Amino acid sequence: MRYDVNLSILFTELPVLERPAVAKKAGFDAVEFWWPFAEAVPATGEVEAFEAAVRDAGVRLVGLNFFAGDMPAGDRGLVAWPGREAEFRANVEIAAGLADRLGCRTFNALHGSFPTTPAALENLRYAADVAAEIGATVVVEPLSAAPDYPLRTAADALAVLDAAGRDNLALLADLYHLAVNGDDLDALTAHVDRIGHVQIADAPGRGEPGTGDLDLTGLLAKLEAGGYQGFVGLEYKATVFRDGVPDFDWLFGPKDNT
Numbered sequence: 001m002r003y004d005v006n007l008s009i010l011f012t013e014l015p016v017l018e019r020p021a022v023a024k025k026a027g028f029d030a031v032e033f034w035w036p037f038a039e040a041v042p043a044t045g046e047v048e049a050f051e052a053a054v055r056d057a058g059v060r061l062v063g064l065n066f067f068a069g070d071m072p073a074g075d076r077g078l079v080a081w082p083g084r085e086a087e088f089r090a091n092v093e094i095a096a097g098l099a100d101r102l103g104c105r106t107f108n109a110l111h112g113s114f115p116t117t118p119a120a121l122e123n124l125r126y127a128a129d130v131a132a133e134i135g136a137t138v139v140v141e142p143l144s145a146a147p148d149y150p151l152r153t154a155a156d157a158l159a160v161l162d163a164a165g166r167d168n169l170a171l172l173a174d175l176y177h178l179a180v181n182g183d184d185l186d187a188l189t190a191h192v193d194r195i196g197h198v199q200i201a202d203a204p205g206r207g208e209p210g211t212g213d214l215d216l217t218g219l220l221a222k223l224e225a226g227g228y229q230g231f232v233g234l235e236y237k238a239t240v241f242r243d244g245v246p247d248f249d250w251l252f253g254p255k256d257n258t
Contacts, residue, residue, distance in 0.1 A: 004063065005023050006033070006233050007031050008036065009236065010234065016036050019031075021056070027248060028059065029058075029059055030060045031061060032233050034071065040088070060104075061103065061104040062104060065108040067088070067095075075113075077113075078091070078123075079109050079110065080116055080150075081114055085122075088123055089126055092126065093130065106136065107127065108138075108139050108141055109123075111141075111150065114148075114150075116163070125166055137168045138168060138169050141177070142157050142178060143177050144177040145180070157171050157172075171196060172198075174199040174235065175201075175214065175216065179214055188223065192226035197230055198228065200236070201234075202214050202236065207236055208240065208250050209250055211239060
């Protein structure tokens, strides 16, 4: 499996622009981000500074979320948010340009805590069509700990993808969220051809693999055997640190300090 590190949940003790270089130093060649700006359409200088930080670090951006609103306040996406269609579509254009320049080909479109309306499906189709212009995929993610968020299981997300009807729409299989929501993780192998990205954290707790009860090694092996060849995003809350930053001995093995 190829692993990337999510720099919107890991290394958050550092400023955003410093995280790609520290991830590279920690041993990663690939990274992903939630939308790394405060606004859907950030200033050009902010975008350029972010691009430079990724390029200068020598890492590949493999996943990027569209703007999801005020995440700390509980917002979980604009796709289905009534009245914010123009904002969402403007963000899609900015994200596509940024991703194209950095070689990123996977976008995460968080649904939002609203019902799936015809307007929401049109937003997804719009995002998929823009992404198709650069050969990219738009993934849709079930979430936990968001009471009004309507996509809780893989089946929920797949139903939305079917309704939207675009070939470059896929499932983001976050094994932590699906497990917390009680989904059947073993059944994911039946949909492996529809999975566009995988993310992991252990459950309960959302910590590193080995801190909870999930057999993440076994689950990833089943997905790989079923044909999944994409990246696995590390989207967990670190509990073990070394020199003030997350420690990855669980993945790379203990460091030789001799």
